[in-house]
Amino acid sequence: DNWDVEEFVSKVCMGRFLNHPAFKIMLAALIISNALIIASRTEPEVEEKYYGLFSAIDNIVLTVLTCEVLLNWYYGFQMYWKDGWNVINFFIVAYLCVGPFISVLNNQKIFWVLRVMRLMHVCTLVKGLARIIRVILQSIPDMTNIMVLLFAIMLVFSVFGVTLFGNLVPMHFGNLGAALYSLFTCLTQDGWMNIYETFVEEGIALKIGGALYFFIFITGGAFICTNLLVAVVTSNLEQTMLAYAEEKKKRDQLLYPDKYVDQESNVGDDDSSPELNLVHLKAVMQDTAMTHRQMPLIYGNLGNLTEATCDDFCLILEGIQENLKRYKEIRDELSTIVKEVRSIAFNKEQEEERVLRNIQNTNISDGLLCNEVAAGRSGDILSTLMTLEKV
Numbered sequence: 001d002n003w004d005v006e007e008f009v010s011k012v013c014m015g016r017f018l019n020h021p022a023f024k025i026m027l028a029a030l031i032i033s034n035a036l037i038i039a040s041r042t043e044p045e046v047e048e049k050y051y052g053l054f055s056a057i058d059n060i061v062l063t064v065l066t067c068e069v070l071l072n073w074y075y076g077f078q079m080y081w082k083d084g085w086n087v088i089n090f091f092i093v094a095y096l097c098v099g100p101f102i103s104v105l106n107n108q109k110i111f112w113v114l115r116v117m118r119l120m121h122v123c124t125l126v127k128g129l130a131r132i133i134r135v136i137l138q139s140i141p142d143m144t145n146i147m148v149l150l151f152a153i154m155l156v157f158s159v160f161g162v163t164l165f166g167n168l169v170p171m172h173f174g175n176l177g178a179a180l181y182s183l184f185t186c187l188t189q190d191g192w193m194n195i196y197e198t199f200v201e202e203g204i205a206l207k208i209g210g211a212l213y214f215f216i217f218i219t220g221g222a223f224i225c226t227n228l229l230v231a232v233v234t235s236n237l238e239q240t241m242l243a244y245a246e247e248k249k250k251r252d253q254l255l256y257p258d259k260y261v262d263q264e265s266n267v268g269d270d271d272s273s274p275e276l277n278l279v280h281l282k283a284v285m286q287d288t289a290m291t292h293r294q295m296p297l298i299y300g301n302l303g304n305l306t307e308a309t310c311d312d313f314c315l316i317l318e319g320i321q322e323n324l325k326r327y328k329e330i331r332d333e334l335s336t337i338v339k340e341v342r343s344i345a346f347n348k349e350q351e352e353e354r355v356l357r358n359i360q361n362t363n364i365s366d367g368l369l370c371n372e373v374a375a376g377r378s379g380d381i382l383s384t385l386m387t388l389e390k391v
Helices: 003-018 022-040 044-049 052-074 082-101 108-123 126-164 176-189 192-201 203-256 257-271 280-288 305-377 379-391
Strands: none
Touching: 003 022, 003 305, 022 052, 022 108, 022 176, 022 379, 044 052, 052 082, 052 108, 052 257, 082 108, 126 176, 176 192, 192 203, 192 257
16 A cells, blocks of 8 residues: 555665765764764863863764664664674663663763774775674684683693792792783793793703793794684685675676676687587577577676666566556456356346246247137137146
8 A cells, every 4th residue: 555655665765875875974974073082082181171062072973873773773673683783883872872861880981982882883884894804703713712722721831830930930930820921921922031031040950941841832822823813814804705706706797797608608718628619509509400599598787777776676566566466456356247247147138038938838828729719629628728738
């Protein structure tokens, strides 16, 4: 009905508005400016001088962010929660709206941190940065496994260090906590020489033992595990880039099919062997004797296809579907009317046939009576009626 059509059109227009580059740029500019203002508010003098202006800007940005959440809900409530950034955005906006009214949550520093966190969402608007962020998030499970392995190695070596060097070097290996801190310093490869100098000062035996200890730990922990973390991120980035290139190639094949058909034919000519040559489908159809030659299905040039055109096409399809539904209802009504008219015509023919039969029977009976009277036959009325009944 009209309400469904209006709702469909409004949602299509809302999707165009939310996905329009101008709206995204305006939203990103607001978030970046708000983050810069928060950075400047860390200076006490600037905060005290422009407190009113900064508060008004914060309220304006929060109002825009709230409207953005509501508009996204109207465009697709269930689809909104499928994006992780939308979930994070909702909790940030909800905390900023509810926090000032709850004394436990009313902390200005937390508000600043949450507002600055919105910069991560701005980074997703840039395709390159969004791809890198997605790769890092996808690498978290593998990186967690490597971190667990690294912590296990550090725990084992810290126990060794406390057992072997606890009495000799108590400042760095006096207990488990100090040993873990010293080994973490060795992982960063910054300052471990200062720890090793204390081993050198204790004598040649401790110098050689400390050298072997740090060599094994730094080689296995710092070099191998740290490079594993880099390798995980690099491999995931490579897979993402390959998937993006494959997707782009498929999209280009749909938009420019003739270009890829020519490329495939050229590749086939170059790589063909003398025993079996690759032949294109068009050549086979031209050389084969056929009564009806049907050209292969080739997509047209979709270079001018835009998101707005797709939305208009969807709207036309929706209208066609409604017209087909209405046409089916009208066709069913016409079929019912035709059946009723045919039944009326059939009953009329039956009635006319019955009337004609009665008239014919009446004429026959009158003729028989006249013949009896004319022939001068005698008889009672009962015999005459029996004769008429036989007729």
